[in-house]
Amino acid sequence: YQSRHNIVFGVGNPRARVMFIGEAPGRNEDLQGEPFVGAAGKYLNELLAIAGLSREDVYIANVLKCRPPSNRDPRPEEIQACTPFLREQTRTINPEYIVTLGNFSTKFILQTNTGITRLRGKIHVTGPFRVIPTFHPAAAIYDRSKIGAIEQDFDLIKLLLDTDAAREKAGRDDEEANHD
Ligand code: URA
Secondary structure: OOOOOOOOOEEEOOOOOOOEEOOOOOHHHHHOOOOOOOOOOOOHHHHHHHHOOOOOOOOOOOOOOOOHHOOOOOOOOHHHOOOHHHHHHHHHHHHEEEEEEEEEHHHHHHHHOHHHHHOOOOOOOEEEEEEEEEHHHHHHHHOOOHHOOOOOOOHHHHHHHHHHHHHHHHHHHHHHHHOO
16 A cells, blocks of 8 residues: 555445456556546446446446556455455445456456456356456457457346346336236
8 A cells, every 4th residue: 555646445336236346456546546547447438338337337446455566466465455345345235246357356256266268258156246257448458359258248247237127127017917
């Protein structure tokens, strides 16, 4: 925390159905105190639109709450220091889906060494959460061959949310019919 300008705790809807978890704040995030506000964040906003979502619908956080100096890889003691905050965030928001953005957050949340390329695009279950890993938006900006896959993952998120919503509506309609 010693070199940070701001804590980047997390932002969004406390009743979000979907929570996004990235790695750590970058330069812009550190200066503004909000996750995903730089180039990766702008692309994340576009990806959210593919899933029919806006930033107001979702909750966005990172594993680390402070920017590592020069964006170096998070250290084990930093991860350990930030984990209680992330745990409380996931418990409090209690989302239907957690979308892990990139290798680091995916490995951390799923507690696996398997790489993102093999894990992405599928639903994984960990504890009470359904987890959808996808590439980090910054990775897709840097390597445009990942764009098709990352956008497909956001199509999947839309499909899941629409299907769940349709199922809930059908359940409500059934209940109403039973009362008629
Ligand atoms: N990359 C991340 O993983 N998190 C941010 O908040 C910004 C960029």
